[in-house]
Every structure is written in C-alpha cells, then in structure tokens.
C-alpha cells in the first residue's frame with residue numbers, strides 16, 4: 001500500500017510505502033499531525049490515525065503521571081477520623097526533623113544560644129489531628145484527578 005503525505009506547504013508528496021512513512025516520522029520529516037492519504041482513496045487523515053494505537057498509547061502514558069496523585073490515607077483507630085497526606089508533607093516533616101537534629105548538634109557552651117534558633121516542630125503525620133491518638137492505620141491511595 002502506498003501513501004501520499006502533505007508537506008509543509010500542504011502539497012501531496014509521494015507515493016511512498018508505509019515503511020517510508022515510518023522512517024520519515026522517525027527522522028522528524030513528518031509527525032503525528034501530518035495529513036496522509038492512502039493511494040486510491042479520497043480521505044486525508046492524520047498520520048497518527050494511520051500508525052494506530054502506538055501514538056495514542058504514548059500520549060496516554062505521558063498523561064498518566066500528571067493526572068494521578070498518590071497519597072497516604074490515615075485512619076484513626078481511636079475516633080475513626082480519616083485524613084490524607086502527600087509526599088510533599090512527608091518531605092517537609094522530614095526536613096523539620098533534620099533541622100532540629102542539626103540544632104541539637106550545634107548546642108554546646110560558647111555557641112549561639114539555642115534559644116535564638118527557631119524551633120521547628122515536626123508534624124507527626126500519623127497522629128490524629130482530631131483526637132491526638134497515635135493509633136492510626138496507613139494505606140497508600142491513588143486519586144484520579
């Protein structure tokens with residue numbers, strides 16, 4: 001089967017075999033949106049349609065990480081309160097904890113009084129914000145946006 005494709009000036013170029021279309025796409029001469037027509041037919045369609053599922057699934061794979069977010073779901077065993085936290089909160093909490101550690105290491109006689117260094121209280125992400133119980137159950141959840 002031979003094809004024509006539209007060049008930058010929308011002039012049909014060809015005929016070329018399907019394998020040539022694939023080669024032209026791989027070198028960047030034509031792309032997914034390039035109009036192609038099968039020899040002997042009257043219908044122009046985007047190259048993407050011709051190449052079938054591969055192009056579409058590529059787009060899907062690229063779109064997936066942006067439309068899904070992973071979080072941790074915490075359920076309080078004491079009062080049943082449910083809350084969520086994401087990776088950002090975990091990182092922030094860890095950074096705060098690290099700050100406190102380095103502050104403790106600096107604290108000796110003759111150094112800057114520890115009081116001048118603001119204390120950051122790391123948030124205990126697994127502690128129930130409602131009743132304060134630490135008995136909570138964690139599970140990983142993924143949300144589709």
Ligand SMILES: [Zn+2]
Pocket residue numbers: 076077078079080081128129130131132133
């Ligand atoms: Zn609770």
